[in-house]
Amino acid sequence: MAQGKEGFEGVEWRIRVADGSSEVLVPAPGLVRKAWLAIQGMISGFTMRVWKFLKKAWDMGVNDPRKVIHCIKVGLALTVVSLFYFMRPLYEGVGGNAMWAVMTVVVVIEPTVGGTIYKCLNRVFGTLLAGFLALGIHWIASQSGERFEPIVVGASVFLLASAATFSRLIPSAKSLFDYGALIFILTFSFVAISGYRVDKLLNLAHQRLSTIMIGTSLCIIVIMLVCPIWSGQELHSLIVRNMDKLADSMEGCITQYFNQSGECTNKEQVDKKLQGYKCVLSSKASEESMANFARWEPSHGRFNFRHPWKQYLKVGASMRSCAYCLEALSSCINSENQASELVKKHLSNSCLKVSSSSSRVIREVAESAKTMKKSSNTELLIGEMNAAVQELQNDLKSLSNLLNPSPTPENKNLEAPMEAKAETVPIMEIIPVVTLSSILIEFSVRVEVLVDTVEELANLAEFKIHDDKSKQRKLNDKIAPDEEETDGTMKALQRV
């Protein structure tokens, strides 16, 4: 059959294409070949998918090496606890229950220090509370005779499990001891039910507690000593990064709108900057979980134990309210009704000023949050922003001169021959720029709210005040910006 096929393939069908070249027509393949091709396709498709997955994983590892480090940390902690088991001290101390230490390590370890401590403390306290309660219930059950024992235990399991589950559904309790309530149910059922069979109940409870202690301490040591990732530090950087993104988006958005013919050398990078505000819109959930874990962390770096993490959520919320304005702005910019060049020119100067001054304010508070120093410049910059807003409002007022009152029959002939008349603009071409301007003004209002929340954060977290010397230097630098300057706040100013 293969031979016949080859013979058949000896005949070649050619078709002449318009450009003079000719193409070979390949005969339709047989069933076997079709099946073979299908299998080949499936295999190569599967390989491609696996390859893509691996490539994605590799890229993720390269982009964020801390994730790889976390994996190594988990492997390390598990191996250490297993070796502990192998080396017999753990096995001889608590026997087969040594496995609890291994389990604890597996379920308790989290990427961030805060997450791990939260789980560890919840696990320890949940186990302790449940253990004591279960011992009490066991004693009561054993006093009530063999017949009632299962009933007492069953009823207590039912009641306590229901109550603990209910507490997991209350939001304020959930964020504090969701995991603890789970462990409570787990341990309580374990001890209370085992109590019926295992004679050395106290021994069991003690072993469980001590293995959990071994596991949790090992986890905390590994997580805190090997390249620790602090939730608090992460939240802090996220907030600062988002503020910078917000400022970049705002400035980029308006600059692009008014200089559409301008230089577009690095379009991709510009687009990325413009879309930065979307990160702000979508980071609510991660901010909340980070703030939730951060409060469990001991003081680290520049953050005390009782750092006002909740205030970061407020800062995040006011950033989002700014980002909503940017959403509305970007829809203005992409709107179908394009504004006339004349009106754009009329307003471009003041719009650009508002956008650059408001992003300068945002960058200033971002820098203040980053360095954890109260900024002495914010007031000044807010003043500049408000002046720019005032200028924009004046420009808006003077727009009337450009407007073209549609001539009514009575005054058509009476109208004076004005020079300006050649340049008047229909109202529909004004609307997009007017909308943009009023959203811009709203944005500046929201920026002030953002500044207030950051200032509240500065008060709560007791940010230091910049010393007067550097303040003076900065003011001088505003006049002579060429001077060399290494101060962080100043760099932010110069960047603008």
Added chain:
Amino acid sequence: MAQGKEGFEGVEWRIRVADGSSEVLVPAPGLVRKAWLAIQGMISGFTMRVWKFLKKAWDMGVNDPRKVIHCIKVGLALTVVSLFYFMRPLYEGVGGNAMWAVMTVVVVIEPTVGGTIYKCLNRVFGTLLAGFLALGIHWIASQSGERFEPIVVGASVFLLASAATFSRLIPSAKSLFDYGALIFILTFSFVAISGYRVDKLLNLAHQRLSTIMIGTSLCIIVIMLVCPIWSGQELHSLIVRNMDKLADSMEGCITQYFNQSGECTNKEQVDKKLQGYKCVLSSKASEESMANFARWEPSHGRFNFRHPWKQYLKVGASMRSCAYCLEALSSCINSENQASELVKKHLSNSCLKVSSSSSRVIREVAESAKTMKKSSNTELLIGEMNAAVQELQNDLKSLSNLLNPSPTPENKNLEAPMEAKAETVPIMEIIPVVTLSSILIEFSVRVEVLVDTVEELANLAEFKIHDDKSKQRKLNDKIAPDEEETDGTMKALQRV
């Protein structure tokens, strides 16, 4: 001392206040009394907090009885599995390892059916895979001599735990088998490490698997039979509810703006309606988790196994983009620059038309999604909405007539005495309404995108088409809306 105090209290200091009455000055209490008051305060404060917490919990239970039912379900499942343990069949079958069944129930049970099935399947497959792998590793380790055995086991634990942890950090893998990877690590370490001590390793693996099977099947039975809560159904209702909220907010917002002097009989209820869009803004996370669980659910109610849950996320995203517009709108409405009544009057009719027609469109698609029937009216309603938008644009164009071109010296005297001139308006009083109108127009564009995503959902989920009879009836009803009508789609139309 107490007596002296009483004696001292006999003297009363009075102060005469401006209005002629007099007030008694109470002397500062002593130290003991202060301490007593402080303790009293602490106790009453603590009682108050506990009382508040209990009240909150009670309210939560009353507002959402399904949460209470969930708690009872958890208690029930745990009691059943404990009784199973007490009644000896489970204990005699698998001995002390019966406890695994109890643990499985505790950690696997979730409020929704999808969540429970996700965890059950992940637990079973994670255990299976890890068990087989661990047996293989154990065999290799036992072949490599007593000296190398811990090294082989330790290295394999390190490698596999790291790899599994890494897979948990990849978003696409995380949503599918996050819990499975955790269970994989747990079981693998458990079996591989125990292998060193426990002789009957195969027996252990078998017991673990069978107890897990018992626990998971019990959970699935309880969760699916006793008042089941389906993630899919929840997601579906959430999306429909949010669409209705969006329509209510939109309509309420514009109506309130243009009829501020109108009847405010039920202010609280109105405010609640206006704030409805905020639910849309904040429901991204819950939509995602619901969609994630929903794909594990078997076909239930009107939803098949492969219902296009992911499309719901797209619908949610386009609803959020509408809600961003509403955010911008509400900031316009609360803005400081109030519009002149004249301009408001000029635009109110068409603005109200756009708002009511666009919310009618949203309600129509909401109804279509709710009843899972393709709506035959959407096209018509979109047409109406676009006509309203066109009318609004025309009204905007004719705004020029109201505008007051600030008179320049040259044409001041030449200007004709127009009747309309007395009613002209400065541009700053026009801006708020113009901004509002253009956001309204943008909103209508986004509503069309929303309609498209819902239509895509209708195609993917194969919504039924309304039969021609009811379609005809509806068209007739549009002409004579007094006629009685029980059809759901129609009700939505009449509600508007």
